[in-house]
Amino acid sequence: MSTYIELFLTFLQIGAVSFGGGYSILKSISHYVVDVNKWITLDEFNDIVAISQSTPGPIGINAATYVGYKVAGVFGSFLATFSVVLIPITLSIIMYWLYRRHSENEIVKSTIQKLRPVIVAMIASASLGFLQDSFGSIPGIIITIISALVLLFTKVGILPLMLISGVIGIFVFR
């Protein structure tokens, strides 16, 4: 029972501060799931990020589903997924009403604007978790550099890039 409660509270908190969407949630998840609770290893967490990038759905949902399953089976996966969206859904409905009655939108907007540098910092910090995958081997370093150039100078998306890199991985990371 206590595992379920822990899973619920953990993903509830992670979801509550997942401003900015997408990658900004990664650092919160890895902090709780890898560093504090040790439910999965950093390597496994990185696997989840890679899988999430190539399947439909927001990364926060995907990570919650996967970790929930690892920790407490099928019910755990539904519980974690539910927990991570519970506060965003509740806040959305509250804001829907507030928004129609008063217009505090300016304050909300400028608050979020002030929060942006923190969000960018969380993504920068999350990137450090991938240093070993990217710079731990010669092929890794080559893929990292080529990926950066491809992303900067071409219109190739993240998904084809990762799939190609995955296929290369079959031959070089055995």
Added chain:
Amino acid sequence: MARDEKLEKSEKNAHEKGRAHKGPSLWEIFSITAKIGGVTLGGGYAMIPIIREEFTKKHDFLTDEEFTALLVIAQSLPGPIAVNTSTLVGYKLKKLPGTICAVLGSIFFPTIIILAIAMVIGEYYTVFKPFLNGMKAPLFSVLLITVLKMWKTDVRTLEDIIIFAVAFIIVSFLKFNPVVIILLGLVYGVIRSTVLKGERKNGK
């Protein structure tokens, strides 16, 4: 203010034109969001034009203005943008049951797919591992370039740079809880923006 008026106006317009929303059924709400959630890889902002298209053009459930007003709310809150938008669209159309169906729809396929992968991957982990390792190699670059792109729009003043640096260092190297740091950032933002608002009022 302007947004409020816009929202009301668009509602009024819809009434005047005599096209009060043809109420979608709960099943329709679920199936539309499920379809969108099931085909959009990577999630995020890529989904927004598709959600808009489905609810305002293909099905005449919302006006474009109404959708835009909801989107503004969705963007300012925590949570995946697709889930927040689904919540609000569902709520506007069918109150709480609408929200539940819209959210269940938007996370239906993602959850099933990840659950299936989680169940299978344990058994064949060594088989998948080289492929996964290959897929992980570009992720550092992906995140770094995301940071660079966001930097241009989000980190503009000296104050922003200091906030970035402090948050980055204490979370990365001193292992502070990111959830707490984001909350502190939020509190700081609220204080700063109320102060700014007060200053502007006094200035006038």
